[in-house]
Amino acid sequence: MAIAAVGQICSTASMTHNLSQCVTLIQKAASAGAKALFLPEASDYIAPTAAETISLVQPASTSPFVLGLRSAARAASLPISVGIHEPSTSSKRVKNILIWIDANGEIAHRYQKLHLFDVEIKDGPILKESNSVEPGMEIPEPFDSAVGKVGSMICFDLRFPEISLALRKRGAQLLLYPSAFTVPTGIAHWSTLLRARAVETQSYVIAAAQCGMHNEAGTRRSYGHSVIVDPWGKVIAELGGAAEDGSWKEPEIAVADIDLDYLEKVRREMPLLRRTDVYPEIK
């Protein structure tokens, strides 16, 4: 058994402010005895417009946010999963990626978000992620960590079970959904989708979420409610959401034991054998 920590922050356009929230959580997770800390999508910054999202981007190799996290990870000897932006080499847009910083402070894995959030909900959020973000083109192999074999996804990917099933088939035991969910879609779908992905893949699901108002103009707000779900679909760690007015004060963590013997028991007792003779198998 090993402890995993899920962290919740409210990123703004200030990378310095966001780094300090993340470093606080690294210290909290290390004191709680966690073997890994999972941080939200776009932890480096959430900007009010597509143009600002593009203008703020920096290569991971020189970004003060990433360099700061790497040295904090090394000092605490704590691996960190964190969502950031990275420049694209082929277009003016940015990449929305999830990186794994190992206990030595090295970037050991990268995943680029496959599904982009383009929505226009009547009386609700209007967001066009593809204006500023270039979609990824592959599902990287799951990788080993002290808390189990990790399969990486990001936020809106949660709505596409194909990617989680593909990762499960390749050996993932933990599925990551670092997110910045909107409030209305969060209320309607967040917990149901996360628990469904855990149940149908018989895997731990770790969903670190952005929470609260991201800018002073009040134009962008996230749902929060970070969770860890076990392979039976039970919520074993959970954080709250923002107040009515969007305010939300302290970055925080929640922790849970990741029990891979339990995961094996769930998989053994209810084998989910796919009828690939009847429907085509997911590659």
Ligand SMILES: O=C(O)CNC(=O)[C@H](CS)NC(=O)CCC(=O)C(=O)O
């Ligand atoms: O803007 C950034 O810099 C970071 N990216 C995000 O916050 C992304 C794209 S706008 N948010 C989501 O995918 C929310 C999905 C969602 O809310 C749902 O599926 O219901």
